[in-house]
Amino acid sequence: MAPRLAAVSTGALLVTPVRAAIGAAILGGAVAEGLSPASAAIAIGAGATLFVFAAASSRRRVLLDDLAPAPADAEYCTWWQSGLRAALPSTVVLAVLGTASLAFSRGTSAVCGGLLVGMAITGFGLGLLLLASERRERRRLYVDWSILQPHRFVAPR
Numbered sequence: 001m002a003p004r005l006a007a008v009s010t011g012a013l014l015v016t017p018v019r020a021a022i023g024a025a026i027l028g029g030a031v032a033e034g035l036s037p038a039s040a041a042i043a044i045g046a047g048a049t050l051f052v053f054a055a056a057s058s059r060r061r062v063l064l065d066d067l068a069p070a071p072a073d074a075e076y077c078t079w080w081q082s083g084l085r086a087a088l089p090s091t092v093v094l095a096v097l098g099t100a101s102l103a104f105s106r107g108t109s110a111v112c113g114g115l116l117v118g119m120a121i122t123g124f125g126l127g128l129l130l131l132a133s134e135r136r137e138r139r140r141l142y143v144d145w146s147i148l149q150p151h152r153f154v155a156p157r
Helices: 008-032 037-056 079-087 090-101 106-137
Strands: 004-007 139-144 152-156
Touching (some): 004 079, 008 079, 008 090, 079 090, 090 106
Antiparallel strands (some): 004 139, 139 152
């Protein structure tokens, strides 16, 4: 069966405004429920800091030279499918948890909203760096649709 591959840089850049909007909406809901604006700002700062440190300390650096070439029979996703793949599962799970927690815990929803905004900030930066690397090397990074153990491939641009 041919793998279905999504462009990582496209997905990262497309999911950024979605994450930012959902995170801001959840934080706005938490503020409307009584969370102080200062606490919302702290949640955003904590979320961004967490993801910056996670990205900077990652031992799973993706080097395009270290990846297998995409199979010849691979199916390539459209731009919107790459964006959808980038949202799974992290963005969807945090959006559902953050929204549901508005009913019982402003703090939990603020953490989820802050993490989403932090993911948006970090993902945007990493997406731009990856896009620049892809253009420089004239190759593109792809990921298959497996959520548990995704495989990464490179293909010419």
